[in-house]
Amino acid sequence: MADDEGEGWLQHPPFGDRDEYYDTYPRRDLGELSYEQLAEQRGPLREVGLPTDEDVARLEEALTTAGRKAATTVAVALLNVAMAAAERNREKYGHGQSNLLTAGRPGSWEASTLNSVTWSLGPNIKATRVHPEALQTIEEVLRGWVLDRPVVVEVAENLAAVISRVADDHGGWEAIADRWLVAHEGAETVRNWMCSRAFRTLTEYDAVFLAERNPESLRQQVAEEQKWWLEDEGRRTKSNPAGFANFSRIMSTHVPLTPEKASADEGT
Structure with a gap:
């Protein structure tokens, strides 16, 4: 649950003699409190819930519309909401600290x-x-997820799930990230979170890197992903045709020939 200042509280596991107490993580300076103490000292409290279908649909439409600006637009949206939460605490509690964006988990x-x-x-x-x-x-x-409603929605995992779905449907990481972000030194960290719920694992970024550094690893990864696509025809033709088209393009463009195939081609 989340307290009124934006801290997330986790109940102790249901064993031992402390299971009626809550504490924060990784922050530890607020101590352990019972539900009654939490409500009295840091209330009103809000439970953590799930996003609505309407929220998810709005996010998917917005991310799709943003195209290759999607990832950077998300980063700015997160910053703006975080700053709004901090300003709320500054006005109400006299400090600008808020962890509302991560209070759900x-x-x-x-x-x-x-x-x-x-x-x-x-x-x-x-x-x-x-x-x-x-x-x-x-x-x-x-803002609805963390500021404006009686239930807090966990942001990090739920937002990543929506971004991953859009990335899957439109060709992977490069479909939602502009060329400056793709080339950024921290791109892998951003991608690993934003696409952490993606069904596809092989991206253009991976393929280019592995083709230069470790061709055998690339061949193995392609073989594993090809098996995944071939297991279900509906996956290729109905649920995610764009993802399969992108995989096919990566495979034909970047996968080096096996020694046996190279030899055969040279002899023709």
């Missing part, structure tokens, strides 16, 4: 990466790399 690697994207990437994105209409929609949804 504090301490997870997704939450940690979300914070990094918010505060390291978000401030460095120029306006020309942001889709204005998509930004407005994404901000509205995220």
Whole structure:
């Protein structure tokens, strides 16, 4: 659950003699509190819930509209909502600290990466790399998740799930990230979070890197992914034709020939 200042609280596991207490993670300076103490000292409290189908549909439409500006637009939206949460606490409690964006699941690697994207990437994105209409929609949804409703939605994992679905449907990481982000030294960290729920694992970024550094690893990864696609015809033709088309293009463009195939071609 989340307290009124934006901290997420986790109940102790249901064994031992402390299971009625809650604490925060990774922050530890607030101590252990019972539900009654939490409600009295840091209330009103809000439970953590799931996003609505309408929220998910709005996010998918906004991300699709943003195209290759999607990832950078998300980073700016996260920054704007984080700053709004901080300003709320500044006005209400006299300090600008708020962890509302990660209150739904504090301490997870997704939450940690979300914070990094918010505060390291978000401030460095120029306006020309942001889709204005998509930004407005994404901000509205995220504000609803953490600021404006009686139930808090866990952001890091739920947002990554929606971004991953859009990436899958439109060709992978490169379909939602502009060329500057793809080439950024922190791109892998951003991609690993934003596409952490993607069905496809092989991206153009991976293929180019592996083709130069480790061709055998690339062949193995392609073989595994090809098996995944071939297991289900509907996956290729109905549920994710764009993803399969992208995989086929990567395979034909970047996968080096096996020694046997190369020899055969040289002899023809």
